[in-house]
Amino acid sequence: MSGNGMCKDSKIKVDSMKVLHQDSKHNFGPNVPQDALERLLYQNAFLTAILDSLDVGVCFVNKEKEIIYVNKEQLNIHNLTMESVLGKQVGEIFPGTGHIDVLETGISSTKDEIQFNTTGATVRPKYTPIVDGDNNLIGSLAFVKAIEDYREFSIEVKSIKSIYERFSLIFNNLQEAIVAVDTMGKVVYANSAYLQICGEDMENVLKNKLKFEGLGTIAMNTLRNAKSINDNLLSSKDMQLEVISFPIIVDEEVVGCICIIRDITVVQTLTERLERTTHMAEYFKKQIYRQKALPTAFETIIGNSACLKEQLTIAAKAAVTSCRVMIRGSNGAGKELIARAIHASSTRSTGPFIAVNCAALPDALLESELFGYDEGAFTGAKKGGKPGKFELANGGTLFLDEIGDMSVYMQAKLLRILQNMENERIGGTKVQKLDVRVISATNRDLEQMIVDGQFREDLYYRMNVVMVTVPDLKERKGDIPMLSDYFLKKYSKSEEDPITISKEALELLELYDWPGNVRELENVIERSVVFAENGVIQPFHLPSNLWLNDFEEEKQSVVIIGNTKPLEELVMECEKQAIKRAILEAGNNKSKAMEALQLSRRAFYYKLNKYNIS
Ligand SMILES: Nc1ncnc2c1ncn2[C@@H]1O[C@H](COP(=O)(O)OP(=O)(O)OP(=O)(O)O)[C@@H](O)[C@H]1O
Numbered sequence: 001m002s003g004n005g006m007c008k009d010s011k012i013k014v015d016s017m018k019v020l021h022q023d024s025k026h027n028f029g030p031n032v033p034q035d036a037l038e039r040l041l042y043q044n045a046f047l048t049a050i051l052d053s054l055d056v057g058v059c060f061v062n063k064e065k066e067i068i069y070v071n072k073e074q075l076n077i078h079n080l081t082m083e084s085v086l087g088k089q090v091g092e093i094f095p096g097t098g099h100i101d102v103l104e105t106g107i108s109s110t111k112d113e114i115q116f117n118t119t120g121a122t123v124r125p126k127y128t129p130i131v132d133g134d135n136n137l138i139g140s141l142a143f144v145k146a147i148e149d150y151r152e153f154s155i156e157v158k159s160i161k162s163i164y165e166r167f168s169l170i171f172n173n174l175q176e177a178i179v180a181v182d183t184m185g186k187v188v189y190a191n192s193a194y195l196q197i198c199g200e201d202m203e204n205v206l207k208n209k210l211k212f213e214g215l216g217t218i219a220m221n222t223l224r225n226a227k228s229i230n231d232n233l234l235s236s237k238d239m240q241l242e243v244i245s246f247p248i249i250v251d252e253e254v255v256g257c258i259c260i261i262r263d264i265t266v267v268q269t270l271t272e273r274l275e276r277t278t279h280m281a282e283y284f285k286k287q288i289y290r291q292k293a294l295p296t297a298f299e300t301i302i303g304n305s306a307c308l309k310e311q312l313t314i315a316a317k318a319a320v321t322s323c324r325v326m327i328r329g330s331n332g333a334g335k336e337l338i339a340r341a342i343h344a345s346s347t348r349s350t351g352p353f354i355a356v357n358c359a360a361l362p363d364a365l366l367e368s369e370l371f372g373y374d375e376g377a378f379t380g381a382k383k384g385g386k387p388g389k390f391e392l393a394n395g396g397t398l399f400l401d402e403i404g405d406m407s408v409y410m411q412a413k414l415l416r417i418l419q420n421m422e423n424e425r426i427g428g429t430k431v432q433k434l435d436v437r438v439i440s441a442t443n444r445d446l447e448q449m450i451v452d453g454q455f456r457e458d459l460y461y462r463m464n465v466v467m468v469t470v471p472d473l474k475e476r477k478g479d480i481p482m483l484s485d486y487f488l489k490k491y492s493k494s495e496e497d498p499i500t501i502s503k504e505a506l507e508l509l510e511l512y513d514w515p516g517n518v519r520e521l522e523n524v525i526e527r528s529v530v531f532a533e534n535g536v537i538q539p540f541h542l543p544s545n546l547w548l549n550d551f552e553e554e555k556q557s558v559v560i561i562g563n564t565k566p567l568e569e570l571v572m573e574c575e576k577q578a579i580k581r582a583i584l585e586a587g588n589n590k591s592k593a594m595e596a597l598q599l600s601r602r603a604f605y606y607k608l609n610k611y612n613i614s
Contacts, residue, residue, distance in 0.1 A: 052071050058141070062138065077121050078121045106129045110125070110126045123146055175193060177260070178259070180257070180259075223254055228244065229245045232244070244260045297345035298345065302482055303476060303479035304478070315468045316345065318465075319342040320347075322437050325342060325466045328442060329470030340399075346437070348396050351393075354392050354393040370414070372385065374427040398437070398438050400463075401440075402442060403442045408455075411455065421433065473520075480510050484521065487522050500536050501525075505541065509542070572611075
């Protein structure tokens with residue numbers, strides 16, 4: 001029980017006792033006439049209907065403290081039935097009730113809160129004494145309001161408060177500044193980040209309108225249009241701010257607006273820096289691409305290995321100039337191919353490409369070959385003379401292969417023509433001006449030859465303006481599948497249905513060291529294409545040096561046969577391969593193959609049949 005107020009002047013006066021409930025078993029007076037009784041009953045029903053429609057509990061107690069009437073709400077509040085209360089002592093049903101006080105004192109009272117242990121209900125009651133015409137106390141009337149309604153309200157308030165606290169905690173830990181305004185644009189909420197940007201405390205912020213220039217306009221537009229606004233950029237002092245605003249709508253009515261403000265000064269600086277870096281990266285990417293993208297003339301040079309690409313890039317760069325290029329590399333590595341690509345992608349591409357193998361000819365012949373001769377220059381000289389390779393290459397490229405094999409005498413001759421770029425035929429009198437680009441190639445160690453006095457240093461520097469070194473195939477075995485594929489297509493009879501190579505055979509190619517470089521690989525593929533059955537090159541179609549070469553025996557069989565299988569199967573495969581090989585090596589002569597295998601005729605033909613060898 002709590003709170004207790006007494007009001008002396010509040011009394012309800014009745015002329016006579018009236019029936020309040022039709023179920024009442026009480027006798028309200030003797031000799032009541034029939035029509036009066038009916039009227040009373042109507043009045044009673046009417047009154048009951050009114051009282052039952054109230055959302056306030058009503059309880060009437062007579063002077064004997066018996067409960068005479070309760071309305072529906074009173075029964076609902078206490079979860080009781082009419083039968084269980086009517087005529088009962090009010091103190092029993094509602095211990096601690098204020099009715100007793102009122103009946104004893106005749107003074108009305110109001111209590112803030114009473115909780116009845118009997119029913120569990122907590123109520124806020126108002127007790128009023130009832131007196132008759134002579135001012136005699138005849139009972140007590142209570143109006144009762146269930147306290148639950150207030151409780152629910154206060155619980156709601158509490159939960160709203162806790163939601164607010166939670167949101168405040170979250171909002172205060174956000175980097176974004178958040179500010180809420182009412183419909184007049186007055187700040188009603190601001191988080192810590194907002195206070196920080198403003199450099200003010202909450203009290204000041206709440207007193208004032210929105211801080212930043214432009215922010216008020218954004219808020220007002222949001223309130224006016226009841227629509228959120230994105231992507232507003234504001235500049236304040238040295239800050240760049242991005243603002244998003246939302247209207248706060250309650251029951252379809254705009255009651256305020258929230259602005260979320262992000263300081264994007266750092267982001268913008270970083271974005272600008274990133275843009276600059278991206279541009280730079282793009283620029284360098286293009287530069288690298290330019291370096292990597294080789295002229296189409298270089299497409300004939302197959303291989304993707306980095307070491308080859310690097311050299312081809314140098315060659316391609318030199319190609320666009322007219323400088324002399326020296327190509328170094330082993331035999332068959334592709335020096336001439338590169339020289340041709342340089343020529344083809346140079347401005348001289350429409351001019352001639354003349355190749356001379358300097359190792360193939362003796363001095364006298366090489367001299368006339370390079371410089372030409374006039375009629376009668378020597379015995380046997382052709383009538384009308386013959387132009388030399390320099391002359392022939394005029395306006396184009398002269399490729400001097402095997403330059404390291406040139407004699408010192410010829411080196412001197414060559415040096416002279418390279419210095420003057422003028423040609424005088426042997427036995428001739430006329431000097432011809434030359435426009436020839438010279439590309440030289442060698443597999444020799446020229447530097448050592450200079451040291452040993454076998455090659456002229458001055459010639460070396462004349463020729464070696466740009467040096468391209470072609471890597472050996474064994475240094476770029478990754479190119480073997482690509483090269484094999486290229487040569488298979490080149491040597492297959494049918495372009496649509498080229499000969500292919502088995503995995504095992506390709507493995508053998510990759511294991512081999514290729515002393516003859518790409519030329520050797522090309523020859524091997526050309527030869528194997530001839531022998532390949534069913535359109536597939538198998539290990540036994542490859543030359544024996546590839547699979548009998550440097551490998552130990554076990555390694556060999558594993559490579560030839562492929563993956564591990566049951567022994568019997570392996571033996572059979574081995575036997576089949578050995579027979580095929582023997583036949584191939586015997587040039588398809590079966591008797592010789594039989595002999596080499598040391599098999600009887602019967603055993604040999606039995607095995608041919610068994611392995612389906614034709
Ligand atoms: N990367 C390659 N792609 C395609 N074919 C190649 C490649 N390299 C070499 N070849 C081929 O190999 C053969 C030998 O090449 P090339 O004559 O250019 O070699 P080289 O280094 O000049 O040899 P040598 O020193 O014996 O004169 C040619 O048939 C050539 O087409």
